Amino acid sequence: MSVILSIRDLQKTYAGGFQALKGVSLDIEQGEILALLGPNGAGKTTLISTICGITTPTGGQVTVGGYDIITEFRGARSLIGLVPQEVNLQPFETLMNTVRFSRGLFGKPRNDAYVENVLRTLSLWDKKDNQITTLSGGMKRRVLIAKALSHEPRVLFLDEPTAGVDVDLRKDMWDTVADLKADGVTIILTTHYIEEAEAIADRVGIITRGELVLVEEKTALMARMGRKQIEVQLTAPLQSIPAPLEKYALELCDGGEGLIYTYDVHGPRTGITGLLNSIAEAGLTLRDVQTRQSSLEDIFVDLVKGDPS
Numbered sequence: 001m002s003v004i005l006s007i008r009d010l011q012k013t014y015a016g017g018f019q020a021l022k023g024v025s026l027d028i029e030q031g032e033i034l035a036l037l038g039p040n041g042a043g044k045t046t047l048i049s050t051i052c053g054i055t056t057p058t059g060g061q062v063t064v065g066g067y068d069i070i071t072e073f074r075g076a077r078s079l080i081g082l083v084p085q086e087v088n089l090q091p092f093e094t095l096m097n098t099v100r101f102s103r104g105l106f107g108k109p110r111n112d113a114y115v116e117n118v119l120r121t122l123s124l125w126d127k128k129d130n131q132i133t134t135l136s137g138g139m140k141r142r143v144l145i146a147k148a149l150s151h152e153p154r155v156l157f158l159d160e161p162t163a164g165v166d167v168d169l170r171k172d173m174w175d176t177v178a179d180l181k182a183d184g185v186t187i188i189l190t191t192h193y194i195e196e197a198e199a200i201a202d203r204v205g206i207i208t209r210g211e212l213v214l215v216e217e218k219t220a221l222m223a224r225m226g227r228k229q230i231e232v233q234l235t236a237p238l239q240s241i242p243a244p245l246e247k248y249a250l251e252l253c254d255g256g257e258g259l260i261y262t263y264d265v266h267g268p269r270t271g272i273t274g275l276l277n278s279i280a281e282a283g284l285t286l287r288d289v290q291t292r293q294s295s296l297e298d299i300f301v302d303l304v305k306g307d308p309s
Helices: 044-051 073-078 095-105 112-121 137-149 165-181 193-202 220-225 242-246 272-281 296-304
Strands: 003-013 019-030 034-039 059-064 080-083 154-157 185-190 203-208 211-217 230-236 252-253 259-261 284-292
Touching: 003 044, 003 185, 019 044, 019 059, 019 185, 019 211, 034 193, 044 059, 044 154, 044 185, 059 073, 073 080, 080 137, 095 112, 095 137, 095 296, 112 137, 137 154, 137 165, 165 185, 185 193, 203 220, 211 220, 230 272, 242 272, 259 272
Parallel strands: 034 185, 034 203, 080 154, 154 185
Antiparallel strands: 003 019, 003 059, 203 211, 230 259, 230 284, 252 259
16 A cells, blocks of 8 residues: 655644654555554644644654645645544534535535535434534534545544544444545544544554654554453452462452463463462362453553553
8 A cells, every 4th residue: 555644753842842742753554544542642633733734843744645734735735634622613504514615615616415425424414404503412523524524535634533422423433434444545543442443443553742652553563562361260368369379470359359360472381370270289269260361451551651561
């Protein structure tokens, strides 16, 4: 696949000296979904705002479809759709006119068939004549997506698109994103719901304190950095870890009725057999044994804390 968005040493320093972006570099391929994760204030929205021309960079270069975002702004911006965090819509305008107007802002000719398709895809068609003020919060979020898609962009930024949206609607949006990807649209998603990244992203980028600390294919990241845990449920609670088990670095859980053992799935030996033998030698009786793979959220938390393990 070809690179549609290229970011090179992007920097943003505000007048007071705060450095929001510290030399971010990244290539994003056409048709992929990149989930950009990071804590509040990490630089996610600043990065998106800079690419979209809302904020002016203080250094570096960005091209979208070969267009420089500074010297060829109109060409670059015509390829970009943006769904911002804030719901900022004209309350007394109809849904249909809102989306038509956004399309016109980009110089696109009127195409009601295309707009209808977008609204049907987002389950908004039956509300097309409603005023924005009559719509629910979740529907207003979908209107933002419809506006962003109105001019047929090839790169779509979704900045916290499902904030405040119920679980069912969130899943509908994931399906919509999958359909857009199938049409070749490149999607950059920021989210606090890490299960979204785990469900739909091809690659994951993690940004913290203005620096992109990692960009990797999602399944490879989880395989490389993921850990597994065994939780051993006992028939009687423990007050402390018995001496024969101290070498396994176990954690007590469930009021002493459980033991958690963490191991590296890629290591030459997991130590599980030895652990189970040691538990039997310590005179403990098992009630149940469960395994758990570390999630993308676990990996994210470790990376943001600076733990590369």
